[in-house]
Amino acid sequence: MQAAALLNLLQFASPALPIGAYSYSQGLEAALENGAVRDADSARAWIVRHLHEVVAQWEAPITWRLMQAWSRRDWHAVAEWSEKFIASRDSSEFRAETIQMGYSLTKLVAELDIADADMLAQLQGKPEVGLPTAFSCAVAALGIPHQEALLAMLFAWAENQVLVCVKSVPLGQVAGQRMLLSLRAELEAAARYAQTVSDDDMCNWAPGLSLLSMQHEVQYSRLYRS
Template sequence: MQAQALLHLLQFASPALPIGAYSYSQALEAALESGAVHDAATARSWIADSLHQVMARWDGPLCWRLMQGFAQHDADSVACWSERFIASRDTAEFRAETVQMGYSLNKLLQELGVVDETRLAMLQAGGEVTLPAAYACAVAALAIPHEEALLAMLFAWAENQVLVCVKSVPLGQVAGQRMLLSLRDELAAAAQTAMQLGDEEMGNWTPGLSLLSMRHEVQYSRLYRS
């Protein structure tokens, strides 16, 4: 991997990217409220289950397809998978999350001037921009290798989940870093699964997660937007 591509990846996968990722827990806060997550062991179990059942089988493979679509200037593929991702957001908070961060990253890409007009047009063709589509657009425009970009996306998601636990379980900073280290092999396995799944094998059927997300919409006291 060339140094320039690596530096681009570090920037666009960083939690410091100003798109608001830190303000979402993806229903983890509701799991904390219910008691399903209450210590380091249950926090790790939650993150690992979400990684393998959702990220590896839906968000990851879909992002993989979007990266290929943008790289090949395949507008039909980009539109198809963007539409399917929006449709898969089955609660108001999940939908608002990807639309808000997709909008923010789309705007950032325009202001930085790192994406050509053709790819920007593909990204914006469907109206609402999803976060995976905006990320994939940046990956293609900056010539970042797809495998590394996918793994970075999964790591950034896991890091954000761990940070929610550090703040809210609460866990110590060292315990959070220990948890991230323990997830290395599982993140690599999830990336491999995401790259290998066929279209008919993809899915994010997790009704329990959807119910927790709906509970979070009316949760009285909360720090996060999802």
């Protein structure tokens, strides 16, 4: 991996990217509220199940397909997978999350002038942009290798989940880093699966998570927006 591509990847996968990822827990705060997550062991179990049963089954494969579509300039495929992802957000919080971060990243891509005119027109021409679409556009525009970008996307997701646990379980900082380190094999397995799963085998079926998200919408006390 060339140094320029690595530096681009580190910047666009960083939690410091100003798109608001830190303000979302993706249902984890609701799981903390109802006691499903209560300590380090249950937190790790939650993250692993969410990774393999939700993210690796749908979000990561779609991101993989979008990166390839942007690189091929296959605008039909970009539109198709973008629409499918937004349609799959089955609670108002999950939908608002991806659209808000997608909007913020689209604006950032334009302001940093990293995409050419055709790519930018495709990105800005959509009525709603999900985060995977905007992230994949940035990956293609900056020439970041897809495998590394997918791993970075998964790591950033896991890091955010761990940070929620550090703040809210609560876990100590060292315990959080130990948990993140222990997830490396799980993240690699999820990335491999996302690259090989067929379109017909992709799945967004996670009714328990959807119910938690809906409960979070009316949760009395909360720190996160999802």
